Amino acid sequence: QQQVKQSPQSLIVQKGGISIINCAYENTAFDYFPWYQQFPGKGPALLIAIRPDVSEKKEGRFTISFNKSAKQFSLHIMDSQPGDSATYFCAARDNQGGKLIFGQGTELSVKP
Amino acid sequence: EAGVAQSPRYKIIEKRQSVAFWCNPISGHATLYWYQQILGQGPKLLIQFQNNGVVDDSQLPKDRFSAERLKGVDSTLKIQPAKLEDSAVYLCASSLAPSNEQYFGPGTRLTVT
Numbered sequence: 001q002q003q004v005k006q007s008p009q010s011l012i013v014q015k016g017g018i019s020i021i022n023c024a025y026e027n028t029a030f031d032y033f034p035w036y037q038q039f040p041g042k043g044p045a046l047l048i049a050i051r052p053d054v055s056e057k058k059e060g061r062f063t064i065s066f067n068k069s070a071k072q073f074s075l076h077i078m079d080s081q082p083g084d085s086a087t088y089f090c091a092a093r094d095n096q097g098g099k100l101i102f103g104q105g106t107e108l109s110v111k112p
Numbered sequence: 113e114a115g116v117a118q119s120p121r122y123k124i125i126e127k128r129q130s131v132a133f134w135c136n137p138i139s140g141h142a143t144l145y146w147y148q149q150i151l152g153q154g155p156k157l158l159i160q161f162q163n164n165g166v167v168d169d170s171q172l173p174k175d176r177f178s179a180e181r182l183k184g185v186d187s188t189l190k191i192q193p194a195k196l197e198d199s200a201v202y203l204c205a206s207s208l209a210p211s212n213e214q215y216f217g218p219g220t221r222l223t224v225t
Binding site: 004006034036041042043044045046049089091097098099100102103104105 | 154160210
């Protein structure tokens with residue numbers, strides 16, 4: 001069974017704070033781990049992604065930390081801004097056909 | 113570059129009626145995906161096309177859902193007959209190939225009453 005479990009379900013952070021969202025997967029047949037950002041009424045948009053041979057990837061204020069042995073990965077948003085308020089989804093891509101398995105989502109609210 | 117286009121954006125139907133959604137992927141993208149996103153959940157893949165062939169439809173409820181991509185470009189997803197539990201946002205995505213980034217459309221919000 002391919003599953004990706006995401007937590008927390010919702011998160012409230014003060015402006016300038018650090019937002020941390022965690023994901024865990026069960027199947028080892030994944031070759032790519034993207035994070036998507038979704039605003040109300042919009043489709044998900046790729047935010048940042050990592051491959052399992054790398055332990056960390058940073059792009060601006062966004063960092064993915066990846067722990068292959070624990071089958072866990074997390075998204076850190078530094079200096080969180082009200083404009084970051086959105087729903088965030090982690091995902092894992094099946095290495096056979098490109099199918100994405102999504103987590104349940106985290107609704108982030110950054111308070112000014 | 114134009115993004116993934118979907119129509120309609122919203123649809124309200126009664127249970128047991130039929131409905132169809134349309135998707136126009138990014139030009140040149142060979143791989144097309146339909147996802148179902150139920151409120152409060154992550155998207156779930158319904159069907160994946162490579163050009164006009166089906167790669168994965170393992171989670172498509174084939175007794176009521178059908179999809180086609182006849183010329184390897186546009187795609188339609190149909191539900192007949194609809195059930196209350198089909199209320200969701202239906203997202204279309206496309207990519208150059210299965211190993212490339214997926215770009216999502218804005219989705220069609222379906223409400224079944």
